Amino acid sequence: MTWTVTPEAPGSPTAAALWRAYYTEVSDRYYLLHENRRTDPAELEREVAKGTGSELAPPSGLLLVARYAGEPAGTAGIRLRPDGSAELTRVYLHEKMRGKGGAVLLVEAAESAARALGATRLILETRADLTEALSLYARLGYQEITPYSDDIYADHTLGKSL
Numbered sequence: 001m002t003w004t005v006t007p008e009a010p011g012s013p014t015a016a017a018l019w020r021a022y023y024t025e026v027s028d029r030y031y032l033l034h035e036n037r038r039t040d041p042a043e044l045e046r047e048v049a050k051g052t053g054s055e056l057a058p059p060s061g062l063l064l065v066a067r068y069a070g071e072p073a074g075t076a077g078i079r080l081r082p083d084g085s086a087e088l089t090r091v092y093l094h095e096k097m098r099g100k101g102g103a104v105l106l107v108e109a110a111e112s113a114a115r116a117l118g119a120t121r122l123i124l125e126t127r128a129d130l131t132e133a134l135s136l137y138a139r140l141g142y143q144e145i146t147p148y149s150d151d152i153y154a155d156h157t158l159g160k161s162l
Contacts, residue, residue: 001069003102005109008065008075010053015063018075022092023048026130030153033129055079056090062113066093066106073097076110078117085159086119091133103136115162122162125154 008015027039027047056063061079065072074093078086088110093103114122123145126133137158145159 003105004067005064005105008063010056010063014065014072018072020048029129064109066102068097073102074106076106078110078114080117085121085123086114088122088124107140120162121159123159125151126156127153128155
């Protein structure tokens with residue numbers, strides 16, 4: 001079985017399905033940890049509808065989709081920032097695909113794409129309960145940096161020079 005990572009239109013059905021899975025998992029994790037409940041379906045629909053992903057389209061962004069044996073398995077997006085950095089966002093792998101090496105390939109492909117767009121640094125925000133993500137970023141050399149937003153859900157702000 002092999003992995004591929006390729007650009008994808010943010011409005012594609014594949015992107016929409018992967019983002020729905022992403023939002024469901026991160027939202028459920030948050031609510032289960034803090035309120036002992038899953039995400040309200042209406043709230044999930046509102047959040048999914050808000051995120052078109054248009055900022056992840058060329059020329060100032062890019063959405064990547066990882067496939068395992070041809071099946072969509074995950075996403076990573078980058079968007080350029082005015083300071084010469086790029087933000088890594090919407091990094092996700094289906095739970096059943098984790099542990100097969102896809103996350104590293106996906107983030108490395110995002111780093112390469114950010115470099116190709118002219119970024120000199122890749123930055124991101126994540127939460128403390130997303131332990132798999134924190135472990136992945138640490139293995140790939142990301143380090144804590146000064147926060148660049150006031151996102152109430154961002155427990156960690158990380159960066160890596162490209």
